[in-house]
Amino acid sequence: MAEHGAGATGADVARVFRHEYGRAVAVLTRAFGSLDIAEDAVQDAFAAAVQHWPSEGIPPSPAGWIITTARRRGIDRLRREASREGRHAQAALLAAVRSGNGPAPAAEEQFLAEQSGVDEVDDDTLRLIFTCCHPALARSAQVALTLRLLGGLTTAEIARAFLVPEATMAQRLVRAKAKIRDAKIPYRVPQGAELPERLGPVLAVIYLIFNEGYNKGPADGPAGDELSAEAIRLGRLLASLMPDEPEATGLLALMLLIASRRGSRFTPDGGLVLLAAQDRGRWDAAPAGEGRELVRRCLRLNRPGPYQLQAAINAVHSDAAAAGNTDWAQIVQLYDQLLAVAPGPVVALNRAVALAELHGPGAGLAAVEGLELGNYRVYHAVRADFLVRLGRLPEAAAAYQRALELAGSVAEGRFLGAKLRSLGVAGYGDGGPSDPLTPRRSP
Amino acid sequence: MSQYLLSIYQPDGPVPGPEVLEPIMRGLADLNREMRDAGAWVFAAGLHPAESATVLRPSGGEILITDGPFTEGKEHLGGFTVVEAEDLDAALGWARKLAGVTTLPVEVRPFQH
Numbered sequence: 041m042a043e044h045g046a047g048a049t050g051a052d053v054a055r056v057f058r059h060e061y062g063r064a065v066a067v068l069t070r071a072f073g074s075l076d077i078a079e080d081a082v083q084d085a086f087a088a089a090v091q092h093w094p095s096e097g098i099p100p101s102p103a104g105w106i107i108t109t110a111r112r113r114g115i116d117r118l119r120r121e122a123s124r125e126g127r128h129a130q131a132a133l134l135a136a137v138r139s140g141n142g143p144a145p146a147a148e149e150q151f152l153a154e155q156s157g158v159d160e161v162d163d164d165t166l167r168l169i170f171t172c173c174h175p176a177l178a179r180s181a182q183v184a185l186t187l188r189l190l191g192g193l194t195t196a197e198i199a200r201a202f203l204v205p206e207a208t209m210a211q212r213l214v215r216a217k218a219k220i221r222d223a224k225i226p227y228r229v230p231q232g233a234e235l236p237e238r239l240g241p242v243l244a245v246i247y248l249i250f251n252e253g254y255n256k257g258p259a260d261g262p263a264g265d266e267l268s269a270e271a272i273r274l275g276r277l278l279a280s281l282m283p284d285e286p287e288a289t290g291l292l293a294l295m296l297l298i299a300s301r302r303g304s305r306f307t308p309d310g311g312l313v314l315l316a317a318q319d320r321g322r323w324d325a326a327p328a329g330e331g332r333e334l335v336r337r338c339l340r341l342n343r344p345g346p347y348q349l350q351a352a353i354n355a356v357h358s359d360a361a362a363a364g365n366t367d368w369a370q371i372v373q374l375y376d377q378l379l380a381v382a383p384g385p386v387v388a389l390n391r392a393v394a395l396a397e398l399h400g401p402g403a404g405l406a407a408v409e410g411l412e413l414g415n416y417r418v419y420h421a422v423r424a425d426f427l428v429r430l431g432r433l434p435e436a437a438a439a440y441q442r443a444l445e446l447a448g449s450v451a452e453g454r455f456l457g458a459k460l461r462s463l464g465v466a467g468y469g470d471g472g473p474s475d476p477l478t479p480r481r482s483p
Numbered sequence: 484m485s486q487y488l489l490s491i492y493q494p495d496g497p498v499p500g501p502e503v504l505e506p507i508m509r510g511l512a513d514l515n516r517e518m519r520d521a522g523a524w525v526f527a528a529g530l531h532p533a534e535s536a537t538v539l540r541p542s543g544g545e546i547l548i549t550d551g552p553f554t555e556g557k558e559h560l561g562g563f564t565v566v567e568a569e570d571l572d573a574a575l576g577w578a579r580k581l582a583g584v585t586t587l588p589v590e591v592r593p594f595q596h
Binding site for chain 1: 485569570571572575591592593595
C-alpha cells in the first residue's frame, strides 16, 4: 500500500475499489433514493480517483473521499438534468439532498467518525444486500445485482461468469433495477420474525456465487478463483455485519474450508481429484484454520443450521492429516443433524458416503437405494463406487455409464470414463489403464 | 404511498361447496375489514367464473367480439383487491394474508401512479 501523500498505483485504486465500491453504492443509494444515480456517481468518483490519486496520493480516508466525491458528482448530475430538462422529480430530489432533508449529508462524516460497531455505512450496506436479494426478484437477478452493486463487477464480467451473452445480462440487470424502482422494493433491513426468511436468499446467493467460481477448473482461467474470492469477501462482510446470525458465520466458514482445498482439486492437466486422493499437504492452512475457528465459534452458540453443519463436516475433513484418519463417526452424526434441519436426497446421499466409510460399502449401498436422484450424476457415481467395492463389477459398470451420460464438465467426464474403463467389464469403455488419479480405497 | 393490485388466481371447474366456501368468505370479510381499519383498502371484488368473460379484439379497423376468457389455461383471475401501501414489503404483507385466507395464489403488481 502506498503511503498517504505518495503517488498511488493502479493496484491501490483497485484495492480500494474492491473493498469500498459496494459500501459507497449503499450509502449513495440511501442519499439519492436511486440505484442508478448511486452507481453512476460512485463510478464517476472512482474515475476521478484514477485521475487524481497517482499524483496527489491516496487520501487519509479513501472511502470518505469516494463517498464525498460521489455525492458531489451525483448532485451535479441531478442539477444538470433538472435545469436541462426541467424534470421536477430531479429538482425535488436535489432540494431534499441539498437541504439536508434526509440522512445523506452526514454520511461521510459519520463514516469518518465511526470505524467500529454498527454505523450508518454498515446499515446501508446491509440494506443494499437485502434489497439485491429480495425474494420478489428471481435468483438469477439477485445474483447479478449482488455482483454488480456490491462487488462492482462489470456486466461483461458477470455475463462471462454465468456463460450468458453480455446483452442478456445487461437486460437482466436493467429489468431487476426497474422492478426495484417500480414495485418499490424497500431499502431496509428486515427485522424480527421476517429476518430468518429473508436471510435465506442472501446466504443462498453468496454460496451460489462461491460454487459458480469453485466449480470452474484451471481450464477456465482465473475467473473462477476471482468469483470464489468475491463470494468469500461478501460472506465475510455479511458475517461481520450480522454477528448474531450463526448461519452467516457458518457460510463463511464453509466457503473458507472448501476453498482451502482448491489447490489440490485438479491435476496439472485439469483432471479432477477426489477428496480421499488429494494431497493434504497442499491444502491452504490459513483459510482452513480460520474456517475451523469459525466453526468452533458457531458450535458455542448452539443454534445449528445447514451452513454451520456443512461447515462442521468440512472442518472434520480438514482436521484429518490423512484421509485414513478421518473421523467418519462424527461426520455421520453431523449428517444426521443436517438431515434433521435440511432434509433432502442429496444430503442423504452424502450421508451414505460417510456411512460406507464407517460401516462398509454394503451399508452405503443400502442407504442410497430408493433415493430419488436418478438424474443426478453424483448419485450414479457413488452407487458405482459402492458396487465396485462390493465386487459387483457389471452393475458398477452400468452405474458409471449412467453417471458418464450425465457428466457436467469435461474434467468430470474424463474422470468417470477412466473409472469405467478401469473396471474392464466387456461392453463398457475399452478396458484401458486404470485411472492413476484415484487409487482404489483401502477397505 | 403506492397502490398495488392483488390478483387472486382461481382454478377453473366446479365451485367448491359451502362447507369450503363459507369459512373462506368469512376470512375475506375479516381481512377486508382489517385493511379498511389500517387505511390500506382501496377496492376489492370477486368475479364470476372465467367462462362468463367476453373478449374484444381490434382487427383490421374493426372490433371483433368473441367468447372469452383472453388467456388459455386452467387458472384465471377470480378476484382482486387494490391496496395502498408504503412499499412492496407492506403490499406483500397484505398479499400473504390474502393468499392464506383464500388458499389461492396471489399476484402482486404495482400501479403506475
